[in-house]
Amino acid sequence: MAKRVGILYESDEWSDWKLHRELEAALGRPVAMINMEADNCLDAAAECEVLVSCVFASAVFRGHEHAAASMNALVHGALPESVELINPRRAHGFEVSKAAAAQALEAAGLTVPPVLGLGRPEELRGAEERWRYPCVIKPDCGGRTTHTAVLHDASQAVAFLEEAPDLRFIVEEFIPARAGFMTRMELVDGALALVVKRSIAPNGLSSYHEGSTYELYPDCPEPVREAVRAAAAALDIQFGSFDVIEGADGRTYLIDANSVSNVSEDCTELFGGLDLMGCYAEALARRIDGKA
Numbered sequence: 253m254a255k256r257v258g259i260l261y262e263s264d265e266w267s268d269w270k271l272h273r274e275l276e277a278a279l280g281r282p283v284a285m286i287n288m289e290a291d292n293c294l295d296a297a298a299e300c301e302v303l304v305s306c307v308f309a310s311a312v313f314r315g316h317e318h319a320a321a322s323m324n325a326l327v328h329g330a331l332p333e334s335v336e337l338i339n340p341r342r343a344h345g346f347e348v349s350k351a352a353a354a355q356a357l358e359a360a361g362l363t364v365p366p367v368l369g370l371g372r373p374e375e376l377r378g379a380e381e382r383w384r385y386p387c388v389i390k391p392d393c394g395g396r397t398t399h400t401a402v403l404h405d406a407s408q409a410v411a412f413l414e415e416a417p418d419l420r421f422i423v424e425e426f427i428p429a430r431a432g433f434m435t436r437m438e439l440v441d442g443a444l445a446l447v448v449k450r451s452i453a454p455n456g457l458s459s460y461h462e463g464s465t466y467e468l469y470p471d472c473p474e475p476v477r478e479a480v481r482a483a484a485a486a487l488d489i490q491f492g493s494f495d496v497i498e499g500a501d502g503r504t505y506l507i508d509a510n511s512v513s514n515v516s517e518d519c520t521e522l523f524g525g526l527d528l529m530g531c532y533a534e535a536l537a538r539r540i541d542g543k544a
């Protein structure tokens with residue numbers, strides 16, 4: 253019997269439905285779309301044999317707290333172990349905590365930015381004087397550069413914390429990029445499917461949502477690629493993406509680990525014609541059914 257496959261999602265992202273279409277085509281059978289906002293989502297999930305997670309850490313900022321909570325329950329025992337999750341359950345813990353990802357990467361011998369602080373705004377207040385500047389402050393469970401800033405001095409930190417929502421934040425040393433860009437890598441079943449340079453906006457951040465531009469990066473040095481392969485293996489992220497900064501000191505800093513890859517429709521163009529969700533679907537079908 254062919255395995256029953258489902259996609260877990262929290263909102264009508266273009267990429268969720270694109271993946272659904274491509275995966276049904278690659279498998280040659282229906283794939284369930286399981287809305288993690290729905291009350292019966294865990295029952296629906298348990299009816300599948302393989303699940304692909306498209307629930308983002310940023311769900312919490314986009315009004316999908318219920319989906320985030322359901323996903324958390326699902327990876328922590330609410331889903332029978334016999335149901336395979338892609339990525340493995342452990343990876344989701346790194347999607348929703350940058351601090352947990354940084355700790356696991358460091359334990360694996362990889363380079364991450366030094367962490368200066370971790371806590372809710374009221375816990376961080378008063379510690380700003382001890383941070384080294386510039387630094388970056390961002391939600392521990394975050395995404396899409398929401399509530400993220402480069403801080404240049406303690407007075408900016410005070411102002412940021414004054415306005416910040418009551419979330420757990422991580423404060424890291426700001427890592428200057430040797431060549432002025434951030435390196436973004438997409439992994440498809442553990443292999444590097446795409447390496448791009450993403451420009452850094454005037455506010456010091458690099459992000460699709462900050463208007464950063466993309467450029468293919470075929471000559472990305474092998475040690476940088478290898479650091480990302482090692483990071484993916486350390487975090488059990490087989491399908492996902494990493495943001496890395498090639499530091500002025502020659503080290504490869506792992507900035508962000510995403511166990512759900514977020515692409516919008518125009519990304520195919522930005523990615524030099526690579527259809528990332530199509531690649532995902534083919535690799536998933538190979539994995540699930542052993543066919544292309």
Ligand SMILES: Nc1ncnc2c1ncn2[C@@H]1O[C@H](COP(=O)(O)OP(=O)(O)O)[C@@H](O)[C@H]1O
Pocket residue numbers: 365388390394395396397398400424425426427428434456457458459495497507508
């Ligand atoms: N320690 C850091 N040093 C320099 N830039 C950083 C650092 N942390 C984050 N950034 C910048 O902020 C952006 C958003 O941070 P990131 O950790 O990727 O969070 P998100 O989940 O929002 O993508 C990064 O792409 C990068 O440009």
Ligand SMILES: [Mg+2]
Pocket residue numbers: 396495508
């Ligand atoms: Mg990022």
